[in-house]
Amino acid sequence: MVTENLAEVERRVQAACARAGRSRDEVTLIAVSKTKPVSLIEELLPGGTRDFGENKVQELCEKCEQLPGDIRWHLIGHLQRNKVKYVVDKACLIHSVDSLRLAQAVSQEGVKKQVTVPILIEVNMAGEESKFGVKPQEAESLIREIARLPAVSVQGLMTIAPFVSDPEENRIHFANMKKLCVDIKGKNIDNVNMNVLSMGMTGDYEVAIEEGATMIRVGTGIFGERKFGERLETMQ
Numbered sequence: 001m002v003t004e005n006l007a008e009v010e011r012r013v014q015a016a017c018a019r020a021g022r023s024r025d026e027v028t029l030i031a032v033s034k035t036k037p038v039s040l041i042e043e044l045l046p047g048g049t050r051d052f053g054e055n056k057v058q059e060l061c062e063k064c065e066q067l068p069g070d071i072r073w074h075l076i077g078h079l080q081r082n083k084v085k086y087v088v089d090k091a092c093l094i095h096s097v098d099s100l101r102l103a104q105a106v107s108q109e110g111v112k113k114q115v116t117v118p119i120l121i122e123v124n125m126a127g128e129e130s131k132f133g134v135k136p137q138e139a140e141s142l143i144r145e146i147a148r149l150p151a152v153s154v155q156g157l158m159t160i161a162p163f164v165s166d167p168e169e170n171r172i173h174f175a176n177m178k179k180l181c182v183d184i185k186g187k188n189i190d191n192v193n194m195n196v197l198s199m200g201m202t203g204d205y206e207v208a209i210e211e212g213a214t215m216i217r218v219g220t221g222i223f224g225e226r227k228f229g230e231r232l233e234t235m236q
């Protein structure tokens with residue numbers, strides 16, 4: 001089932017890339033495996049999928065231990081400072097940094113473990129109260145401060161768009177995010193790359209690709225509905 005689902009998502013990703021005049025290899029498809037068993041992840045490995053997304057540190061660490069070492073684990077959920085030490089050397093990218101204090105904790109741990117930790121800055125593009133993420137107008141100053149830390153490396157931006165029935169409603173947020181990214185990239189801040197735009201989920205990844213996403217995070221579309229009716233982790 002999951003391999004068929006993945007094939008369908010892949011087909012749509014290719015179509016969206018074609019519509020946007022983009023090359024397929026500009027977009028990384030992250031299979032969001034949160035709450036799903038290791039056995040389902042294993043079904044996707046023979047086909048070559050290696051990017052998986054988890055929103056909880058403990059779950060990421062547990063799955064990481066049980067699965068091959070060449071999997072790239074993306075931490076996409078909110079990160080608490082006291083969990084940073086468990087994840088810096090396991091995640092290939094932390095998508096959800098939205099404060100200087102958190103970035104400082106990540107950098108401190110990076111120094112300790114002698115690694116530079118790639119991160120994205122989470123931006124709350126739609127200004128939703130329930131969501132984590134920095135305000136768009138505060139992103140640049142936060143990035144400037146984080147850029148001075150010794151063991152983190154800002155790679156770009158991440159956003160979680162509102163839950164909408166018509167993905168077209170999110171087009172404006174994705175377009176604004178792309179603009180913000182280009183804007184900050186143009187400032188040429190030392191130690192900052194603005195090459196990654198992590199945006200788009202099951203409901204809206206095609207629109208996100210059309211608007212410039214370089215990473216999409218697809219859970220339900222690949223693994224099916226999650227239990228508990230949880231869609232994603234918000235502040236409530």
Ligand SMILES: *Cc1c(COP(=O)(O)O)cnc(C)c1O
Pocket residue numbers: 032034055076077160201202203217218219220221231232233
């Ligand atoms: C759960 C989650 C996703 C995937 O959501 P789907 O709608 O199931 O594709 C993407 N991004 C984040 C941050 C999530 O927590």
